[in-house]
Amino acid sequence: MTVERVPSLDDIAGGAWDDVADPRDMFQSRAWLRALEQSGEAPVTYLIARRPGHPRILGALPLYDSLPSRGDFLYWPELHFQDLLHAAGPPGGRLGLLAGSRAGFSTRLIVDRALPAATRTEVLRALRDAACAVAVERGLPYTFFLFLDASAWRDLAPVAGGGDHHRLASVAQTELELPGADFEDYLATLPRNTRTSVRREVGLFTRTCATETVPLREAVTTVAPMIVNVRAKHGMAYSVDAVTRRLAAYSSALGDAAATALLCRVRGRVVGAGVLCRWHDRLYVTDFGRLDDDGAPDPFVYFNATIYEPVKHAYAMGLSSVVTGAGAELGKARRGSAVLPLMHVAWAAAGDRPDRRIDTAPAETRRKHWSELRSAHPRYFHPVWDELL
Structure with a gap:
């Protein structure tokens, strides 16, 4: 597996992108990501996974710098991982990398769904390692994947490392x-x-x-x-x-x-x-x-x-x-x-410090909130909640 860093979708053939993106997901589409890129809201790097010598894209991951002054609560990591960021003390106010399309809710993974599960895991591991390398180069403590749907979390869970953190979002899709x-x-x-x-x-x-x-x-x-x-x-x-x-x-x-x-x-x-x-x-x-x-x-x-x-x-x-x-x-x-449940994931760029104390109360409070709500109104909640609660 090779992972290439690409600065713009202009450098990726439209057909190659369309072959890997889910056609039903607007926020994976080349049109949406290209428009977001042109808006200049945040610098972006696309990670593209392929087999050596093959043009077909197996998986892709947009990466954006996250700054606390952007004022967009959807992609403001300190609202979701305040405990981690307080302990990490990111330099210059830079919070980390944001992985995904910066789109709204229910982020899904851009990976070839025709691949066997084991190969999808291989692709996602390669993208994860490449994202962590970018974060380390930029001196950032984490890569954040916000608002993953349950299917995306299920695919991503096998590549989660010992220093990673995941928790239910405070909102649902x-x-x-x-x-x-x-x-x-x-x-x-x-x-x-x-x-x-x-x-x-x-x-x-x-x-x-x-x-x-x-x-x-x-x-x-x-x-x-x-x-x-x-x-x-x-x-x-x-x-x-x-x-x-x-x-x-x-x-x-x-x-x-x-x-x-x-x-x-x-x-x-x-x-x-x-x-x-x-x-x-x-x-x-x-x-x-x-x-x-x-x-x-x-x-x-x-x-x-x-x-x-x-x-x-x-x-x-x-x-x-x-x-x-x-x-x-x-x-x-x-x-x-x-x-439908949504998950937040924080990938540690270079491993967590073992002596650092992370406050788990916010994550437990969210889990309790959803458990109580689901118990009170079970018919509104999809069965996929079972595996997360």
């Missing part, structure tokens, strides 16, 4: 498979009481709000501050610049037809918005924004902008599922979404 052919078929799958509540929420929303779907490119300056407002109310640091860059990357990667903003207006004023990205047969709800005005009417704008209206759009476009994202997991689960 939610996805809604669309039954039948229209919104009524979706409603029919919900329990009677929930179905009655949803009809009420949809009815109040449609009586108060008018909706408009526009190309995301046209709404970035309107939507970005609203997204920042929502995150700030939940105590999450975010910057308008970081959101603007990410929304621009969506628009650049997908085009006007597939990257859209759902604007919710009350008396002509935009009070809420959802960001919708279509990729193959899936619709991603990547962001939600709300007007920074406590006096603005709120006729169930959140669930209409992030679930009901996206479900209607997905049916109209003949799609199979809606990725409803992370956060508000129980509210989304009651409305039909499956709750």
Whole structure:
């Protein structure tokens, strides 16, 4: 196995990348990663694994420098591994390398799925070793793989070393498979009481709000501050610049037809918005924004902008599922979404110091939280939770 460092996707043939990337995963696509690269949000190095003398890519790993000032909570490692970073004391505020596509939630591995399991492990071990070498060269203590889905963690677990750390994320992925052919078929799958509540929420929303779907490119300056407002109310640091860059990357990667903003207006004023990205047969709800005005009417704008209206759009476009994202997991689960676990992994670049004390309380608190939630609402949680809890 050889692992090459490549500074840009321009140096990788599109066909070679498409052969290894999962075609159903927007965040593995060359279009998304290329747009993110062009946005200049963070310097990137791509690790490409091949057999010597063969052009086919067996696995790939984007690596980004992580800085604490970026203000994007999704990829802010100190929120997820504060104990490790406090003990490591990274120089100059540099936190480590981020592995993956810096995309949203549910990160999946870019590895040839046609390979036997043992060979996939060989590929991932080679990529892991190469990532650790890059971290050592840059004087960084860790490589972080954030928001791995259960399948990715299952593949990655055999290459985890003795100095690695893994823990459940504090948020979970939610996805809604669309039954039948229209919104009524979706409603029919919900329990009677929930179905009655949803009809009420949809009815109040449609009586108060008018909706408009526009190309995301046209709404970035309107939507970005609203997204920042929502995150700030939940105590999450975010910057308008970081959101603007990410929304621009969506628009650049997908085009006007597939990257859209759902604007919710009350008396002509935009009070809420959802960001919708279509990729193959899936619709991603990547962001939600709300007007920074406590006096603005709120006729169930959140669930209409992030679930009901996206479900209607997905049916109209003949799609199979809606990725409803992370956060508000129980509210989304009651409305039909499956709750799927996510994992964080920290790869130690040069081994942990044996005398260092790591506070395990945050990780145990998260595990307890999910265990209690799953016990109280077992039907909302996918069986894959069993292997993690």
